[in-house]
Amino acid sequence: MKLILSFFMIYFLGPQYSWGHYDFEFSGKESDWIEFEVSSKEIKSLQFNFEVIGGKKTFIRDLVAPNGKVIIKSNYATPSSQRIPPWIYSTIGNKVRPTYVVDGLFSIIVNDSINGMDNKTGMWKLRLVDGNGQSNKKVFIHKNTLTREEATLQKGMKIKLHHQGLIDPLALELAIEDLEKIYRDYGLSIDIVIKDNWQDPLEETNDLEKKIQEFTKGRRNEVQIYLFSRGKVSDQKDFQGLASCLPGFISQKIDKHCALAIGFTPRVEINFNKLKKVVGHELAHYLGLFHLEDDYYPFGRRDDGLEDTHSGNESSNFMHKTSEYFEVIEFTSQQITKMLSHPELF
Ligand SMILES: [Zn+2]
Incomplete structure (x- = not known):
């Protein structure tokens, strides 16, 4: 059976759109762009947690902040991807390193320690890559945030x-x-x-x-x-x-x-x-x-x-x-x- 590589579906869970649970599926090597809105102006840190079923080495191909800053850029489109698998490149080749992908689980935190990321408000964009192939992947992304006010409380x-x-x-x-x-x-x-x-x-x-x-x-x-x-x-x-x-x-x-x-x-x-x-x-x-x-x-x-x-x-x-x-x-x-x-x- 011929797989249609460009096939993907995105489901946004209506009212939770700005706060964070996203389910979608994709097959083939790369997903479409996915957008996340961060509406609060007072975010100290943002954590994107990824759970991928069907793609153990699926990883972020690109992550772009609302101000256009590229936080993660993979080598997917370059010839060197032949040599270094994208999930390894994206992990190590960037300043923000989610250090380990284990069985489809990985996470990334964007906080004030990254230059130019004091303001995290607006639309975030990301897409995923699965260097391994064409199986259908179910992706669940959960966005976790910490506001500046919450950060002052001791927990x-x-x-x-x-x-x-x-x-x-x-x-x-x-x-x-x-x-x-x-x-x-x-x-x-x-x-x-x-x-x-x-x-x-x-x-x-x-x-x-x-x-x-x-x-x-x-x-x-x-x-x-x-x-x-x-x-x-x-x-x-x-x-x-x-x-x-x-x-x-x-x-x-x-x-x-x-x-x-x-x-x-x-x-x-x-x-x-x-x-x-x-x-x-x-x-x-x-x-x-x-x-x-x-x-x-x-x-x-x-x-x-x-x-x-x-x-x-x-x-x-x-x-x-x-x-x-x-x-x-x-x-x-x-x-x-x-x-x-x-x-x-x-
Ligand atoms: Zn160590």
């Missing part, structure tokens, strides 16, 4: 941390309490509830991507952290962390959730001080922070786009890639401001 985030009962529960609790205090001192109120009733076959693996796909089945209303034993396979780092569909959000349609997975290598003495730092680092990814610097072939180095993180303070920063080895770790004020503009926190 927090509930988190569940699951473990398999293979780790000293008291030491874990103390480490988590320490981490909550660190975040609280910065004005971020996080409440991590520890659950040890989770059982999982003890498959020995270093493949965090595979593990996170297993862990993130089903929808959850809270942020979930999975702390699991990697068995004996790894004799390298004590801990390894991975955060999925960043920046994180609560999915509403797809039966999956964004989560943080942290694998530990069983040892006689587990270093809970390190564990605390790894959880804090992954959580900051969930809240929208990047590493201070990443090296992505063939793009080269990408910094976090913030002005107050630099070589002078990198050796004490949570978002350094090896921060779990640092004696003292902290966030800079721009990192905190950025995390505090995550709509999920309010």
Whole structure:
């Protein structure tokens, strides 16, 4: 049967047009342009959450702000798309990087940390690309906003941390309490509830991507952290962390959730001080922070786009890639401001 590539349908849910739930379908490689109206003048941050059924690697081809600023531009129309898949290019080749597409879930936050984005009012435009092909894709987009007034109110985030009962529960609790205090001192109120009733076959693996796909089945209303034993396979780092569909959000349609997975290598003495730092680092990814610097072939180095993180303070920063080895770790004020503009926190 011949597929008609230009076939697509857009359904806008009438009265909610300006506030945000959009369902539509498209087949083929690219969607039509979709427009979103942001009517309030006092928006501090905007989060677009995408849930795609039928296109695991569907991604944003272009995202254009009301003032014409191109926030995301993919390589879709250029010959280099042969070499770098569009979902990777769009992720890394832009200043605003939704860092991970997992099973059709991804998200992007536009806040004041992007130059020229103080005013977000007006019509936003975006279109999607699916480099993989022609299947029919159902897309659900949910727009989450945080107003400047809301941002002045102190609210927090509930988190569940699951473990398999293979780790000293008291030491874990103390480490988590320490981490909550660190975040609280910065004005971020996080409440991590520890659950040890989770059982999982003890498959020995270093493949965090595979593990996170297993862990993130089903929808959850809270942020979930999975702390699991990697068995004996790894004799390298004590801990390894991975955060999925960043920046994180609560999915509403797809039966999956964004989560943080942290694998530990069983040892006689587990270093809970390190564990605390790894959880804090992954959580900051969930809240929208990047590493201070990443090296992505063939793009080269990408910094976090913030002005107050630099070589002078990198050796004490949570978002350094090896921060779990640092004696003292902290966030800079721009990192905190950025995390505090995550709509999920309010
Ligand atoms: Zn990291």
